[in-house]
Amino acid sequence: MLPSASFALLLSFSVFEVQPGKILARILFLVLCAAIVYSLLQILAASRYLSVQPPDLRSAEPVSILKPLAGLDLDLESNLRTFFQQDYPAFEILCAVRREDDPAVEVVTRLQREYPKVPSRLLITGEPPYSNAKVFSLERMLAAADNDLVVMSDSDIRVTPDLLRTVAAEFQNADLGLATCPYRAVPGPSFWSRLEATGMNTDFWGSALVARMIEGMRFAVGPTIAARRSVVQSIGGFARLKDYLAEDFVLGKFAAEAGSGVILSSYVVEHHIGDATLRQNVEHRLRWARSTRRSRPAGYVGQLFTMPLPLALLVCAVSPVWWPFLLLACMVRAAAAYMVSARVLRAKINWLLLPIEDVLGLCFWIAGFFGNTISWRGRRYRLFPDGRFELIRSPEK
Secondary structure, three states, rough: OHHHHHHHHHHHHHHHHOOOHHHHHHEEEEEEEHHHHHHHHHHHHHHHHHOOOOOOOOOOEEEEEEEEOOOOOOOOOHHHHHOOOOOOOOOOEEEOOOOOOOOHHHHHHHHHOOOOOOOOOEEEEEEEEOOOOOHHHHHHHHOOOOOEEEEEEEEOEOOOOOOHHHOOOOOOOOOEEEEEEEEEEEOOOHHHHHHHHHHHHHHHHHHHHHHHHHHOOOOOOOOOEEHHHHHHHHHOOHHOOOOOHHHHHHHHHHHHHHEEEEOOOOEEEEEEOOOOOOHHHHHHHHHHHHHHHHHHHHHHHHHHOOOHHHHHHHHHOHHHHHHHHHHHHEEEEHHHHHHHHHHOOOOOOOHHHHHHHHHHHHHHHHOOOOEEEEEEOOEEEEEEEOEEEEEEEEEOO
């Protein structure tokens, strides 16, 4: 009887050892199924976005373009020139820098001489009294702007001459208070820049389109936002955004909570993300991940479902019998990437980089759950749970 009992005990231990692996495989499989469904939702969301036709422009409302600048970013002059070349009868351009010796000053003054018929002004703001220097520049420019409809656009954005015509036509809707322009990420020559652009043009905007379809636009995305001055003032002005790292996101959130209409514009801008080393790429991605986790906690957790390919690889690693789902995940992921990147953003897809970006995206998503500091323009900041941040000052010697 003793040998039989020993065999039974050994068998029970073997089952116990195998069981956790089966449980893990089943959990991963369920998450993978949800990710495949989510990719299908991305395809549907992209189709719905494409089905919306921009309205015709009936009257040209005056527009103020606000450009916060800091330093000589890559292709700054080429980017800015596209705003001076707008095919629109009534607009002004306001640029802001911190100091008179900022290299961007020379670029702006050169463009002002080149386009004397375009009303433009350059503001010297001084050092910001709070952490978010961009918000301080926008606050100063909005106070100096002549018009109610403003377009806030970063220095690395490039547009075609019909930007203002498209945006102004959308704002003919009296209920509209704020519009986010989706962007097509244009990388620099480095491998890391091309890799990040691949993720922006597929993962990020796929998730944004699904959020738009399910709950409507209750957020904004920073590179180019159009808004009514009255809407910004109704939420407490830019002063309310000064302590937030993701000021763009909370601007849209506060506007939606105040009852203003928020949309994803039909105009797609070009976001020239420039070149990046490995270190710069890692710092940027960690800043983005940690900021997103605090701005939209539930949405950040849900980003796991945007990663069908790495999830399928994990499932196959734990239980190889489910390899057909790897093929299914690849097919659905490719279809979703095509709809979002090629159709919505009109961006080229690097199919070789896509699986690499997907796997790295999972790694950065996990890393985003850890740490509360970020690097931004050579400075270190501490993030707080509500999305606010503050400068970490070096101890005085």
